[in-house]
Amino acid sequence: MTRKLATIGLAVSLAAVSAPALATDISANIGYNSEYIYRGIPQKNSSAFGGLDLEAGGFYLGTWGADVGDGIEIDYYGGYGFEVGEFSFGVGGTLYTYTGDFDDTYKEINLSAGWRFLTFDAAIGKYDNFGGPKLNYQFYSVTAEYNGLYGKVGWFADDFDGTYIEGGYGSTLTVQDTDLIDYAFAVIYSDSTLLGGSSDTNFVFTLSKSFDL
Numbered sequence: 001m002t003r004k005l006a007t008i009g010l011a012v013s014l015a016a017v018s019a020p021a022l023a024t025d026i027s028a029n030i031g032y033n034s035e036y037i038y039r040g041i042p043q044k045n046s047s048a049f050g051g052l053d054l055e056a057g058g059f060y061l062g063t064w065g066a067d068v069g070d071g072i073e074i075d076y077y078g079g080y081g082f083e084v085g086e087f088s089f090g091v092g093g094t095l096y097t098y099t100g101d102f103d104d105t106y107k108e109i110n111l112s113a114g115w116r117f118l119t120f121d122a123a124i125g126k127y128d129n130f131g132g133p134k135l136n137y138q139f140y141s142v143t144a145e146y147n148g149l150y151g152k153v154g155w156f157a158d159d160f161d162g163t164y165i166e167g168g169y170g171s172t173l174t175v176q177d178t179d180l181i182d183y184a185f186a187v188i189y190s191d192s193t194l195l196g197g198s199s200d201t202n203f204v205f206t207l208s209k210s211f212d213l
Contacts (some may be wrong), residue, residue: 010114024056029207031182036066039139039154040190042202043102044069049208058082073101079110088114096124104128119143124129127159135159162194168204182208 029051036047044067051064061078079092089112096106108125123139141154148171155163168186172179184206192199 024054026052026054026213027210028052028213029208029210031206033066034205035202037043037188037190037202037204039141039156040162040166040167040188040194042190042200043073068098068102070102073098073102077110081112086116088112088119104130119145120157156194162191164188164194165188170206172175182206182210184208 020031031049033047033049035045036043036049046107047067047142049064049066051062051121053060053062056059059078059080063076064076065072065074075095076097077092077094079090081088081090081092090110091112092110094106094110095106096103096108098104105128107123108123111122111124113120119142121139121141121143122156125137125139127135127137129135136158138157139154139160140157141152142152143152149169150167152166153163154166166186166188168184169181170184172182174180184204186204187201188204189201190199
């Protein structure tokens with residue numbers, strides 16, 4: 001996020017280049033997932049998260065953390081996004097780290113391209129694998145969005161494998177023109193290859209709030 005509403009896979013918001021000045025925006029976010037699921041893989045039941053983001057003229061930089069039970073996941077990311085007419089493009093990088101033994105470090109290059117309601121995302125990464133042979137992987141997804149409704153198909157390649165399908169709805173609870181809180185519902189089906197056993201379907205509820213600093 002910003003992996004805002006991380007469970008339902010919502011990506012970093014990329015702003016268009018604005019001329020002539022580069023306005024700098026700083027924001028923070030906090031939230032709660034009934035279950036933290038990332039790229040179709042369950043991480044933890046009942047997980048709190050939060051992050052901090054800086055954006056200026058299409059450039060973005062941020063950090064995001066979540067409770068994964070055995071320690072905290074802490075991510076660092078940055079990149080640049082721009083728009084050309086109805087098309088949007090982005091390039092960046094993400095570092096996933098963990099304070100405990102839940103998982104090891106992932107390093108990724110992130111690419112994205114979008115047109116109207118469709119977005120294609122790609123990640124090319126390396127997994128440290130707890131001192132064993134480092135693993136290479138790619139992750140790809142296609143997302144369609146319309147008025148808060150969305151559907152996504154994501155899949156891994158190279159040393160990682162598996163596919164998931166996700167659909168849901170997200171919006172903001174507003175009272176008398178005041179935005180109170182963001183909410184989202186999602187249904188996520190993960191195949192047996194992705195989970196390393198049996199396939200599974202999960203229902204996820206997310207609450208979150210963003211603040212301009």
